[in-house]
Amino acid sequence: MDKKAVYVYARWQVKEGQLDQVLNLMKEVAFKSSQEEGNLLYQLHQSQSDANTLILFEGYVNADAVEVHRNSEYFKNVVLEQIVPLLESREVILMDKIS
Template sequence: MTQHYIVVATYTAKPETADQVAALLPQLAEASRTEPGNIAYSVARDLEQPHVFTIVETYVDADAFTAHRESTHFAEIGKEQIIPLLESRSVVGYEGDGVIG
């Protein structure tokens, strides 16, 4: 069994900015996957509400998630480009244990 930290984020884009958010999220995901503490980073777009996105992130621990939020790519892509395009966002962290992969 492996301890890990899971984050589930829901981003609700302004309807007129949904396609911009959809284009930026893969860039953020790609950069985030290179972080030393990142285990997985997945982005999904709601089929019925295409302005809603769910991001599931797995890190080795909560400190690795904190490092993610302090990273240059999160500041440049997440904070500066994506967040201003959103109506709302929710970010919830969970401790997990189990087999990853």
């Protein structure tokens, strides 16, 4: 098992009129993600210039923990099935900390 921490940067562009619904659904996602054994951090940010732009910053102990997160029932049911259809776009970048 890889011991290197993995950080996730996700940029979501929410469809017009769907922000309140996305933010409401994210309450459950943020809570459950934060409770995962391999989670280091889970933060949701909102752009100051465009309220429909959300940035997620997540940290996991290793790549296996990212997979556990992505394969969880709540991730599939809430993020993939309920939130993703409310987004214009979704960019996800996996990163390594370099300093």
